[in-house]
Amino acid sequence: MQKPVIVLCYRKVIDNRSVKQWDKLVFDSTYLEFKIQAQNFSQGTAYTSYAELMRNVANARRLNGMVTPSATGYIQQLGSIMPDILNNVGRRFLTFSRFQFEIINSDINDKDKHQVAVNFYSAPLIWHDTIDSYLLISDHLPENQPSAEGDTITTNLMQLQPYVNISSLQYLD
Secondary structure (H helix, E strand, O other): OOEEEEEEEEEEEEEOOOOOHHHHHHHHHHHHHHHHHHHHHHOOOOOOEHHHHHHHOOOHHHHHHHHOHHHHHHHHOOOOEOOOOEOOOOOEOOEEEEEEEEEEEOEOOOHHHOEEEEEEEEOOEEEEEEEOOEEEEEEOOOOOOOOOOOOOOOEEEEEOOOOEEEEEEEEEO
């Protein structure tokens, strides 16, 4: 029987309206780093916003990579557990194997315009079923690990929510 194996992506958007302490730390740290790094591209120009820099300054797309390290330490504090994603009994359970940091908007002179996103990608998961607006999923067993008929596996029931996406789908025999 073919098993659908999925990777989930959770896009966490952080801006000046974020209220959780972790979010505020990431917001402040990435804004400070953006201001420092953006000066390398804005000197001698009138451009202060991220969008203006991206449109008008060569190599400004490098800013995402240059600001990422300011968020990495906070992301490591999560211990590879995705923030905000809970199973049906209210526990954080979903691990991430990689992340991608992204500047959505910012301005050297206006902190209120700073907005970033962290895209968290789960480890591969087996997608057993969809029940109403819930996914029934379990950790993907490595190919070299035998699985006998009738084995019990631990599952999680997770409600679909905004900013969660199935980023890849693969069928395994």
